[in-house]
Amino acid sequence: MRAIYTICKYFLCPGAYVHAFWEQLMCRILKLPVETKKYFGNGIDGGHVKHAPAKNEVSAFLIACIPGFVNFITGVWFFLAGFMNLRFMGITVYDSIPIFVVSIVLIYFGVSFLCNIFPLREDIATFWTLAYKSPFSGKMLVLRVIAFIPALITKIGAFAQHYCIPELFWAAFIVLAFTVLR
Amino acid sequence: MSENNENILDENTLDDIQTDNQPEEEFDDDKLCSFCHQRGRAPGDVYCGTCKSKLIKTGIPFPAWCLGIITVILSIIAFAYSGILAAPSIQVLKGDMQMFRHNSFSAYTMYKNVQKVADDINTSLDKKTVARVGCNAKLKLTKSIAACRSPLDAASTIQSEYTDRSLDFANNNKTLKGYAAIFTRYQNTYTALNDSIQLLNSENPDYEAVLKSFEESRGKKNVDEIFLDYLICSLAENSDFTSKRILTCYEALDKAAKKSGEDYSWLYYVGYANALYKAKKYDEALSFIDDVLKRNESSNTAAGMKMKISVVKGDIDTAQAVYDRFEKRNGMIDATYVLKTYLLRAKNDSKNAMKTAKQAYEKYQSVPEVYRQLAICYLIDGDYDNAYQNAFLANDAAYCLYYYYGDSSGYTEELSATAYLAAKLCKEYGKGTAESAQYIDNIISSYPGEIKWEKVNAVIDGKMTVKQVFTEGDCDIL
Numbered sequence: 001m002r003a004i005y006t007i008c009k010y011f012l013c014p015g016a017y018v019h020a021f022w023e024q025l026m027c028r029i030l031k032l033p034v035e036t037k038k039y040f041g042n043g044i045d046g047g048h049v050k051h052a053p054a055k056n057e058v059s060a061f062l063i064a065c066i067p068g069f070v071n072f073i074t075g076v077w078f079f080l081a082g083f084m085n086l087r088f089m090g091i092t093v094y095d096s097i098p099i100f101v102v103s104i105v106l107i108y109f110g111v112s113f114l115c116n117i118f119p120l121r122e123d124i125a126t127f128w129t130l131a132y133k134s135p136f137s138g139k140m141l142v143l144r145v146i147a148f149i150p151a152l153i154t155k156i157g158a159f160a161q162h163y164c165i166p167e168l169f170w171a172a173f174i175v176l177a178f179t180v181l182r
Numbered sequence: 183m184s185e186n187n188e189n190i191l192d193e194n195t196l197d198d199i200q201t202d203n204q205p206e207e208e209f210d211d212d213k214l215c216s217f218c219h220q221r222g223r224a225p226g227d228v229y230c231g232t233c234k235s236k237l238i239k240t241g242i243p244f245p246a247w248c249l250g251i252i253t254v255i256l257s258i259i260a261f262a263y264s265g266i267l268a269a270p271s272i273q274v275l276k277g278d279m280q281m282f283r284h285n286s287f288s289a290y291t292m293y294k295n296v297q298k299v300a301d302d303i304n305t306s307l308d309k310k311t312v313a314r315v316g317c318n319a320k321l322k323l324t325k326s327i328a329a330c331r332s333p334l335d336a337a338s339t340i341q342s343e344y345t346d347r348s349l350d351f352a353n354n355n356k357t358l359k360g361y362a363a364i365f366t367r368y369q370n371t372y373t374a375l376n377d378s379i380q381l382l383n384s385e386n387p388d389y390e391a392v393l394k395s396f397e398e399s400r401g402k403k404n405v406d407e408i409f410l411d412y413l414i415c416s417l418a419e420n421s422d423f424t425s426k427r428i429l430t431c432y433e434a435l436d437k438a439a440k441k442s443g444e445d446y447s448w449l450y451y452v453g454y455a456n457a458l459y460k461a462k463k464y465d466e467a468l469s470f471i472d473d474v475l476k477r478n479e480s481s482n483t484a485a486g487m488k489m490k491i492s493v494v495k496g497d498i499d500t501a502q503a504v505y506d507r508f509e510k511r512n513g514m515i516d517a518t519y520v521l522k523t524y525l526l527r528a529k530n531d532s533k534n535a536m537k538t539a540k541q542a543y544e545k546y547q548s549v550p551e552v553y554r555q556l557a558i559c560y561l562i563d564g565d566y567d568n569a570y571q572n573a574f575l576a577n578d579a580a581y582c583l584y585y586y587y588g589d590s591s592g593y594t595e596e597l598s599a600t601a602y603l604a605a606k607l608c609k610e611y612g613k614g615t616a617e618s619a620q621y622i623d624n625i626i627s628s629y630p631g632e633i634k635w636e637k638v639n640a641v642i643d644g645k646m647t648v649k650q651v652f653t654e655g656d657c658d659i660l
Contacts, residue, residue, distance in 0.1 A: 094350055
């Protein structure tokens with residue numbers, strides 16, 4: 001599983017790299033210590049940086065969700081632009097080779113970004129523990145309520161990502177969209 | 183992120199580890215800074231103070247900054263591009279959904295709009311090909327035409343839709359090759375019969391002689407039996423043959439088609455049903471129409487004919503049921519408005535028929551039948567100037583449809599008859615200027631030979647009123 005995960009991360013490296021960048025940027029903003037500059041290799045999970053755990057709910061939520069969210073809102077437009085061109089506008093090599101190639105590249109980058117929108121399981125677990133498992137004090141009640149659905153989605157996504165489910169989902173979606181559902 | 187963060191968190195934050203006031207050299211390994219492994223951890227932390235302040239400032243690699251910024255810029259461009267492609271893509275998606283539900287006519291209307299929407303976008307952006315309609319989208323349009331009309335119509339669009347390099351796509355695509363093969367067989371037959379067809383197009387054709395010449399071509403090279411029979415049926419329909427004889431031609435075609443083992447229902451079922459209808463064999467006509475509707479419930483021609491037969495039989499409820507089913511299936515598209523106007527006329531509700539025709543006119547200004555229905559409503563209303571105007575616009579829309587899409591379905595005999603009647607009545611009773619009168623004269627004189635439309639002649643001779651023609655019997659002009 002580990003090998004498949006690593007292969008997926010390297011295959012979809014643009015999205016993984018940018019996710020790691022947003023994660024480190026969030027660490028800088030939140031003043032969280034980061035141990036390494038490397039985004040791949042040396043036992044570091046591709047697309048993530050080795051950072052200290054957040055100390056409060058806000059930091060934990062932001063560090064778990066924001067890098068993925070930014071990857072999502074940037075990647076979705078790459079994907080849609082390429083997907084609409086190929087799937088709906090029906091561009092083929094017979095129409096325009098440059099547009100066809102650009103569309104494929106856009107889909108690749110889009111999928112690469114969309115496969116890297118979830119944090120490591122430990123990151124979302126930090127928030128989950130701080131927000132929902134520690135003794136209730138009434139503090140941050142609004143955040144806990146508002147963040148519940150996104151945190152739950154992120155928790156499920158992080159679990160799925162560990163087993164390369166997003167990659168499988170996108171591969172299946174693309175194959176279906178361009179074959180059976182064409 | 184370090185491993186076992188949750189455990190670290192539990193130790194440090196929740197279990198309240200006490201590390202204060204202890205000399206560095208006395209720490210256990212698990213209480214040492216997890217980065218340098220030399221100094222003791224700062225209170226409530228996994229790092230020592232020195233490492234923590236150093237690690238907080240860990241620099242972001244320069245390539246990462248570049249990639250991050252480029253990503254944001256490109257994403258904004260991709261966002262704009264997605265916005266441009268959204269409108270035509272939604273049209274295609276809607277078409278796909280209709281196709282999935284076997285509503286090929288609705289799908290066709292959706293697909294037809296894609297090129298128009300893309301052109302509008304390109305024009306507004308002053309760029310030629312920002313939104314480009316590709317071969318696969320054109321293929322969908324062609325398939326929908328084949329499904330809702332015929333592979334022959336689909337094949338004729340190949341020449342207009344696929345140009346330059348995309349023609350290679352058409353030549354390599356199995357489906358399009360199939361349509362083209364059918365078209366070639368038809369065209370070869372037509373070409374082989376060219377001399378006979380020339381005779382048919384002469385001023386006063388001798389239909390018997392042409393029919394004999396057609397029959398003599400049977401079995402010759404390039405003459406396809408099915409298409410020969412089909413052309414004989416077309417000849418019979420346009421001739422002065424009795425309805426019984428027309429029916430005999432269709433029976434021969436039906437026999438030949440069934441013998442071939444291929445499905446040619448798309449070629450002649452509606453025509454056959456029409457011949458049966460004219461021979462007053464309503465139930466048999468309905469069985470053919472039901473068969474067409476079973477295959478393609480969005481067929482407006484079949485739905486229209488079923489409604490017409492029901493109206494003639496005085497069964498308005500069935501006509502209403504057919505309309506309701508068509509509307510439910512296709513929504514308020516141009517054909518729905520046309521059928522609704524017809525139904526309201528059949529119910530003698532001219533006021534609402536006019537209202538519906540005007541609604542259709544506001545929404546669909548490129549559909550010949552929409553204009554024709556409005557012209558009919560004006561004729562019933564006695565407003566012959568407006569009737570003539572709309573009949574003229576219907577003819578114009580049919581021309582545009584043919585010119586831009588290679589679609590000749592707009593030119594119907596009903597349209598010709600309506601336009602002629604409207605022009606005649608406008609000339610006789612209209613308030614037009616001398617200039618328009620001259621124009622109308624030219625149009626009337628463009629109809630060659632004797633006018634054979636019984637109802638048109640009846641109205642002109644004063645034997646029938648316009649209202650009788652359009653609100654009684656089959657409620658139409660032919």
